[in-house]
Amino acid sequence: xxxxxxxxxxxxxxxxxxxxxxxxxxxxxxxxxxxxxxxxxxxxxxxxxxxxxxxxxxxxxxxxxxxxxxxxxxxxxxxxxxxxxxxxxxxxxxxxxxxxxxxxxxxxxxxxxxxxxxxxxxxxxxxxxxxxxxxxxxxxxxxxxxxxxxxxxxxxxxxxxxxxxxxxxxxxxxxxxxxxxxxxxxxxxxxxxxxxxxxxxxxxxxxxxxxxxxxxxxxxxxxxxxxxxxxxxxxxxxxxxxxxxxxxxxxxxxxxxxxxxxxxxxxxxxxxxxxxxxxxxxxxxxxxxxxxxxxxxxxxxxxxxxxxxxxxxxxxxxxxxxxxxxxxxxxxxxxxxxxxxxxxxxxxxxxxxxxxxxxxxxxxxxxxxxxxxxxxxxxxxxxxxxxxxxxxxxxxxxxxxxxxxxxxxxxxxxxxxxxxxxxxxxxxxxxxxxxxxxxxxxxxxxxxxxxxxxxxxxxxxxxxxxxxxxxxxxxxxxxxxxxxxxxxxxxxxxxxxxxxxxxxxxxxxxxxxxxxxxxxxxxxxxxxxxxxxxxxxxxxxxxxxxxxxxxxxxxxxxxxxxxxxxxxxxxxxxxxxxxxxxxxxxxxxxxxxxxxxxxxxxxxxxxxxxxxxxxxxxxxxxxxxxxxxxxxxxxxxxxxxxxxxxxxxxxxxxxxxxxxxxxxxxxxxxxxxxxxxxxxxxxxxxxxxxxxxxxxxxxxxxxxxxxxxxxxxxxxxxxxxxxxxxxxxxxxxxxxxxxxxxxxxxxxxxxxxxxxxxxxxxxxxxxxxxxxxxxxxxxxxx
Amino acid sequence: xxxxxxxxxxxxxxxxxxxxxxxxxxxxxxxxxxxxxxxxxxxxxxxxxxxxxxxxxxxxxxxxxxxxxxxxxxxxxxxxxxxxxxxxxxxxxxxxxxxxxxxxxxxxxxxxxxxxxxxxxxxxxxxxxxxxxxxxxxxxxxxxxxxxxxxxxxxxxxxxxxx
Numbered sequence: 029x030x031x032x033x034x035x036x037x038x039x040x041x042x043x044x045x046x047x048x049x050x051x052x053x054x055x056x057x058x059x060x061x062x063x064x065x066x067x068x069x070x071x072x073x074x075x076x077x078x079x080x081x082x083x084x085x086x087x088x089x090x091x092x093x094x095x096x097x098x099x100x101x102x103x104x105x106x107x108x109x110x111x112x113x114x115x116x117x118x119x120x121x122x123x124x125x126x127x128x129x130x131x132x133x134x135x136x137x138x139x140x141x142x143x144x145x146x147x148x149x150x151x152x153x154x155x156x157x158x159x160x161x162x163x164x165x166x167x168x169x170x171x172x173x174x175x176x177x178x179x180x181x182x183x184x185x186x187x188x189x190x191x192x193x194x195x196x197x198x199x200x201x202x203x204x205x206x207x208x209x210x211x212x213x214x215x216x217x218x219x220x221x222x223x224x225x226x227x228x229x230x231x232x233x234x235x236x237x238x239x240x241x242x243x244x245x246x247x248x249x250x251x252x253x254x255x256x257x258x259x260x261x262x263x264x265x266x267x268x269x270x271x272x273x274x275x276x277x278x279x280x281x282x283x284x285x286x287x288x289x290x291x292x293x294x295x296x297x298x299x300x301x302x303x304x305x306x307x308x309x310x311x312x313x314x315x316x317x318x319x320x321x322x323x324x325x326x327x328x329x330x331x332x333x334x335x336x337x338x339x340x341x342x343x344x345x346x347x348x349x350x351x352x353x354x355x356x357x358x359x360x361x362x363x364x365x366x367x368x369x370x371x372x373x374x375x376x377x378x379x380x381x382x383x384x385x386x387x388x389x390x391x392x393x394x395x396x397x398x399x400x401x402x403x404x405x406x407x408x409x410x411x412x413x414x415x416x417x418x419x420x421x422x423x424x425x426x427x428x429x430x431x432x433x434x435x436x437x438x439x440x441x442x443x444x445x446x447x448x449x450x451x452x453x454x455x456x457x458x459x460x461x462x463x464x465x466x467x468x469x470x471x472x473x474x475x476x477x478x479x480x481x482x483x484x485x486x487x488x489x490x491x492x493x494x495x496x497x498x499x500x501x502x503x504x505x506x507x508x509x510x511x512x513x514x515x516x517x518x519x520x521x522x523x524x525x526x527x528x529x530x531x532x533x534x535x536x537x538x539x540x541x542x543x544x545x546x547x548x549x550x551x552x553x554x555x556x557x558x559x560x561x562x563x564x565x566x567x568x569x570x571x572x573x574x575x576x577x578x579x580x581x582x583x584x585x586x587x588x589x590x591x592x593x594x595x596x597x598x599x600x601x602x603x604x605x606x607x608x609x610x611x612x613x614x615x616x617x618x619x620x621x622x623x624x625x626x627x628x629x630x631x632x633x634x635x636x637x638x639x640x641x642x643x644x645x646x647x648x649x650x651x652x653x654x655x656x657x658x659x660x661x662x663x664x665x666x667x668x669x670x671x672x673x674x675x676x677x678x679x680x681x682x683x684x685x686x687x688x689x690x691x692x693x694x695x696x697x698x699x700x701x702x703x704x705x706x707x708x709x710x711x712x713x714x715x716x717x718x719x720x721x722x723x724x725x726x727x728x729x730x731x732x733x734x735x736x737x738x739x740x741x742x743x744x745x746x747x748x749x750x751x752x753x754x755x756x757x758x759x760x761x762x763x764x765x766x767x768x769x770x771x772x773x774x775x776x777x778x779x780x781x782x783x784x785x786x787x788x789x790x791x792x793x794x795x796x797x798x799x800x801x802x803x804x805x806x807x808x809x810x
Numbered sequence: 811x812x813x814x815x816x817x818x819x820x821x822x823x824x825x826x827x828x829x830x831x832x833x834x835x836x837x838x839x840x841x842x843x844x845x846x847x848x849x850x851x852x853x854x855x856x857x858x859x860x861x862x863x864x865x866x867x868x869x870x871x872x873x874x875x876x877x878x879x880x881x882x883x884x885x886x887x888x889x890x891x892x893x894x895x896x897x898x899x900x901x902x903x904x905x906x907x908x909x910x911x912x913x914x915x916x917x918x919x920x921x922x923x924x925x926x927x928x929x930x931x932x933x934x935x936x937x938x939x940x941x942x943x944x945x946x947x948x949x950x951x952x953x954x955x956x957x958x959x960x961x962x963x964x965x966x967x968x969x970x971x972x973x
Contacts, residue, residue, distance in 0.1 A: 039902060046910030047898040047917060049845015049885035056844035151828075229849045229857060229911040229946050281847075281911030282946050315850035535909030535947045700905050704952060708908065711949030735854035735944065743940035743950040748933065772949075 033548030034763075037700040041554060042539045051279045054233035054248045054312070061307030062235070063092060065297055066153035068143040068160045069320070070135035073169035073392035073728020074182060077133060077162060080143055085159035090152030093304035094160060095296075096143040097130035105129060105299055106265045108292065110357035111508035114194050114366055117385075122194040125185025125390065127356035129265070129292035129299075135164070136184055136355035137392050138728055139320030141292050146304045169392035169728045173352035174329060176389040184355060184390040191390040193353060193362070198370045198444050199383035207344030207381040211335035215418040221406045222795045223327035223352070223722040224715075225738060226399045228534075230281020231313035232322065236297035238307065244272045245298050251277040252287045252532050253572020256509070258564050260290045260359070267298045277562040280534035284712070285398040286322045287534065288574050289359040293321070319733040324722055325399025327352040328365065328406050334414050340422055342433050344381035345373060347410060351388045351396075358397035362388065367445070367505050368403030368493075374442035375411035376453045376489045376666055377433040382443045392728045398574065400712055400773040404492040409795075412488040412778035417791055426782075427457060427466070430489050446493055448664050451692060455754040457489060459690035460668035463750050469672070482675040482789075482806075483685075486782025490669065490775035493662035494767035495580030495760075500658075512658035513577070514569050515585035517546070517593045519651040521638035523617075523631030524556045527589075530570010531582030532562050536769065537701045538578060542586060544697055549590050550630060551616035568654065576767025579697065580663045584761045588655035596651060601633045603644040663758045663766035667691035669710070671779040675787045680803025682718060682784055688750045691771055694757050695764040702768045706751050709772020715741040716773070717780035721796045739798075814878040818843070819887025827874045833867075834858045836874035837884060845885040845914045849944070856943030859915040859922075860884045866922030868942070885914035888921065896963035897921050897956075906956030908947035919943050920957045921964070929965025931958055 032038050045051050068080075082094040108127040115121055131142050143160055147153035168182040175181055176191040184191055208214065228250075235248040245268050251257045254275040262270040280287060293311050301309040313321065328351050335343040351365035370384040419426035431454065440448040461467075469485045476483035496502065499510030516528040525546050531538060543557040560566050573582070594614060602609040605628065607621040620627035628636075636642060640649035672686040689706050696702050719739035723731045732738040757764035777795060784802060785791050793805045815824040818841055825840050837843045837860065846869060849857035858869045861883040889895040897920050900906065907913040923931065923939045931939075936957050937950070945953060 040905065040907075042910070043902040043907060046907055046913050047885075047894070047901050048889075049843070049914050051845070051910045053844075053847070053911065055848075056838075058842075151830075227946055229855065229909065229944065230847070231849070279910065282909040284946070315852065315855075537908070704905050704908060704948060707949035707951040708947045709949075711951075712946070734852045735850050736852050740944050740946070741949075742944060743937040743954065746937075746950055748951050748954065749949065 032544055032554050034544055034697050036544065036698065038540055038544055038554070038698055040537050040540045041543065042537065053230055053279045053281055054235055054250050057235050057248050059237055059308045063146050063148060063304070063306045063309050064150040064153040065300060065309050065311040066145045066157035067141045067293070068145070068157050068162065070131070070138060070140040070142055072135060072164055072166050073138050074167040075135050075164035076167060077131060077135065077142065078165055079163040081161040082143065085145065085156040088152065088156045088159060090148035091145060091156045092148065092306060093146040093300065094143055094156065095300055095303060097128050097132035100130045100299060101128055101132055103299065103303065104266050105295060108356065109264050110362050111359050112363040113506035113508070114196055114362045116194040117197045122362055123188035123192065124357050125187045129295040137394055138730060139394060140355065144296050144300055146300050146306065146309055171391055171393060171724045171726060171728050173327070173350045173389045173391060176391045177350065177387060184392065188390055193357065193388040193390060195387050196366055197383065197385045200381065200443065201383040204344045204346050204381040204383040208335045208346070211343055212338040213336045213422055214333055215414060215421050216333040217414055217417055219330045219332060219410055219413060220794050221326045221328040221409055222716060224325045224399055224720050225319055225722050226284045226286035226322060226325060227740060228282030228284055228286055231315060231318045232287065232291065232293065233312040234294045234297045235308060235310045236301045238301040246274045246276065247294060247298055248276045248278060249294050250280050250287050251275065252280070252283040252534060252574055254532065254562055255530060255564055255570045256572055257290050257294070261295065261298065265295050267295060274565045277532055283534045284400040285325065285402060285574060289323055289397060291321065316734055319738065320394055320730055323358045323397035324354065324394050325396060326406060327396050330410060332410055332414055334418060336418065336422065340424055340429055340432050342377055342379045345379050347373060347384040349384065349386045351386060352391050352393065353388050354391060354393045354395035356395045358395040361395065361397045363507070364398050364403040369407050371445045372404050372407035372491065372493060373411060373444055374446070376435060376491050378435050380443060393724055400709065401770045404770065405774045405777060408488065408490045408774050409778050412490065413781060416486060416782040426487060427461060430457065447661065449661055449759050450756045451664060451666050452754065452756050453489060453666060456666065456668040456690040456692055459752060459754055460487070460670045460688050463690065463752060464670040464672065464686060464688040466670065476674050482677055482787040483673070484675065484783040484785070484787025485670065485672045486779050486786050487668060487670045488775050488779035488782065490771065491664055491666040492771060492774045493664055494576035494770060495659055495663035496575035496577050497662055498659050509571065510658065511571055512656050513571055513581040513585040514654065514656045515589045516568065516652065516654040517586065517589040519593060519634050521635050523634040525552065526558045526560055527586055528560045528567045529582055529586060530567055530572065531578040532573045534573065536573065536578060541698045541701055542583065545583060545586050545590065549594065550614055552630065576769040579765045580758070580761050580767050581657060581659050583763055583765070584659070585655050585657035587762045588657050589653045592653035592655065593651060596653065597633050599644055599647065600637050601628055604628060604633065604636055604642055659760060661760040663694070663760060665691060665693050665766040665768060665771050667771060667775060669775045669779040671783040673783040673787055675784060675802060677806045680799035680806065682797055682802055684714065684747050686750065687747055689772065690752050690754060691768070692754045692756055693768040694755060694766040696753065697765065703751050705768045706772045707749055709770060710749055710776045711741050711746055712773040713776025714746060714780055717777040717795050717797060719745070719796050719798055812875050814875050816877050816879060817881045819883055829875060831874045832870055833872045833874045833877050834869035837869060843884045843886050847911055847914060849912065854944065855912070856919060857912050857915040859918040861918060861922065866919050885918060888917065895921065896967060897960035900960030900963060901956040904952050904956040904959055906948065906952045912943060912945045916943050916945065916953055920960055923957065924961045924964045929961045929968065931961045
């Protein structure tokens with residue numbers, strides 16, 4: 029292995045530009061003739077648009093056009109769609125209401141876009157947007173999911189009676205009921221999963237250019253998946269055919285799911301550039317605008333119960349969940365509370381009987397979709413709070429209860445679709461307990477007690493399914509797209525290599541880790557390797573980055589393409605060296621015949637491929653290969669997180685004294701990058717557990733809509749993390765890797781809450797465990 | 811409109827700006843110094859931190875006109891050509907960044923931290939001092955490590971310069 033190959037802690041190639049201020053994010057791009065867009069947004073959660081008067085606004089300085097939803101739909105721009113069909117348990121398809129990029133008749137959440145102003149400067153666009161006079165008839169609104177399904181609740185979409193999008197189930201309810209009938213113990217819980225705002229630090233942005241002579245569009249945008257954006261903008265929104273639309277996602281400042289979706293603003297900027305006859309339109313979200321337009325995450329309420337036999341073996345698990353999807357169905361919103369959630373309810377445990385019912389509902393709030401973890405954090409929070417609560421109720425050690433129920437044989441088919449391929453849950457539990465010095469916790473608790481502080485410890489043994497996903501499998505479950513990935517490896521005549529990938533890096537470090545695959549394969553230095561991504565004109569196609577798929581799926585595609593390049597290079601070398609193809613070895617930049625001193629330099633073989641002077645009979649010149657990789661299964665990262673807290677009973681303040689993560693990500697390409705992913709994920713999970721909360725008032729105004737109100741984790745809220753890995757290779761992909769991008773956010777919230785409830789001595793606590801909520805819980809007692 | 815003159819990264823510049831122009835917008839839009847970022851609109855996130863007369867300032871909290879006559883240093887001007895400042899080097903060596911968006915502000919804050927408090931910074935101090943900078947990717951773990959290492963390296967540089 030070269031020093032920059034697989035498994036090495038290679039420093040990041042992309043860092044130079046970021047640490048010197050040379051990163052090029054969408055808003056950093058400027059073009060000649062650029063105009064600016066400002067949106068007129070609804071101040072009401074639910075209203076009928078009576079009249080839009082833009083006459084005086086349109087006469088203001090710099091304004092070149094003001095457009096509304098009727099003009100947009102009049103030009104044939106299609107409604108925004110949800111790309112995953114879910115059927116209710118009665119067989120009926122989900123009830124999707126219409127979502128126009130600019131509202132036509134009704135507005136359904138505060139922030140819903142009503143009109144757009146295009147002007148020469150941003151200040152002029154904003155001033156005119158303020159001056160557009162919209163006459164609304166305010167309607168009654170509904171904010172909470174539990175209220176939305178009640179009879180007599182305000183109705184959002186005529187398609188969805190009682191605001192219900194679908195009423196779906198998974199598992200065998202009769203089997204579960206039978207299991208409960210013979211239970212020795214039953215543990216019941218009501219659990220809420222708090223609504224979050226993803227908050228990538230770079231706000232969303234779009235720069236739409238229109239070339240009238242060619243009738244061609246170029247869109248720079250903050251996207252995790254530019255090809256999917258182009259596909260959807262073309263096929264569904266009818267903005268332009270794919271061959272007339274280039275989508276570029278340049279440097280992107282974080283995504284966490286929120287930049288998967290194709291939002292109204294991108295559609296409107298493209299359409300308005302053409303309609304206003306300007307060369308380009310740019311829009312960049314303010315943070316305040318981001319809070320009320322970026323898709324939110326989580327927002328579940330569930331009732332759960334678990335049945336145990338007399339030996340504390342789990343007999344059955346039954347869950348009833350209501351998920352709030354907001355005012356419209358965002359791109360993947362339907363899949364999150366179903367196939368990304370209920371399929372993980374078996375956790376790390378052998379549970380024969382599971383049943384979950386999920387109702388998704390419309391409310392007058394920002395649309396909800398996948399946010400880091402997407403469904404799996406909600407499942408893990410349920411399962412792991414349940415396990416901890418059960419251990420307390422049954423009077424057994426929480427680690428012991430988990431051990432009693434661990435899956436220990438693989439492959440393991442759960443009753444909720446997933447087939448776990450490999451894992452060793454005992455190994456990560458033991459590693460975490462040792463790193464946390466679990467055995468001596470009581471001593472530390474006593475020490476805290478002497479200071480008048482409450483100390484607690486909690487664990488979470490999570491499993492998640494990522495590296496999404498086998499195309500045929502997700503297709504059968506309703507996905508509108510395949511979830512393969514593509515790659516192309518282009519070897520230049522001088523032996524340098526370009527890898528074109530459909531994955532997209534917005535912080536993950538692909539330019540480094542993807543290069544390590546090439547470096548490892550041919551022994552080339554990293555400066556000879558370039559990773560190309562994020563441009564539909566350069567990369568043929570790709571499904572993008574989300575669901576922790578870039579390693580397991582994206583890198584596997586590169587491996588496949590490298591196999592083909594290696595095979596062809598060996599054929600050429602064998603011919604040039606008059607040797608047998610099977611004897612050719614490529615290593616450290618040399619191509620040699622095994623057991624002889626016959627060899628060529630790597631670039632001599634590459635040059636040979638391109639001169640075509642001496643190729644095997646019938647071989648095409650060149651050295652460039654592409655591959656599509658379709659995974660055979662999800663990957664199943666799993667691990668154990670242990671959190672230790674100190675709670676001040678007088679103030680309710682929680683201090684995280686220790687946070688231990690022991691993860692199994694299979695083979696690891698670059699440990700430095702993987703650790704960084706865990707750090708970031710855990711921080712977001714702690715954020716959810718302790719402080720983050722998107723709070724609406726009864727009228728649908730988002731109260732936590734700025735960094736003054738929505739508490740983001742800051743450096744002094746968090747400890748340094750103790751992170752380690754155990755390894756069972758994933759049998760499902762050529763590299764043996766499992767996804768690592770979301771695990772931290774999935775596994776950590778229950779560990780934190782289990783620790784706090786352990787400290788305060790009862791279970792009556794919801795996220796976020798803010799000082800106020802913890803103080804109240806301490807005061808209230810059980 | 812006001813005509814303002816200031817020194818940006820060692821160069822004297824002047825421009826006519828609207829009175830309401832923020833320093834960050836002046837740097838990004840007029841001077842094309844897009845390394846200084848805008849991550850919020852409430853002066854909370856710190857993505858826009860630059861140095862004004864040697865002190866860290868959130869450039870969204872200040873009008874360009876208020877900076878007239880001042881010396882401004884942005885991330886682009888932190889080190890000389892083709893050189894890296896020890897703090898920049900430390901962020902790279904310690905994987906102190908992921909998406910890179912908050913990074914310029916973090917680095918400018920970190921340099922100011924060392925200038926004010928000296929090169930020996932413990933974890934608690936660094937975490938407290940980062941109160942005005944938000945990162946969503948790293949969980950701060952490696953940022954804290956980077957700043958400690960960068961501070962140490964700056965300290966060596968200061969010592970060398972003193973000798």
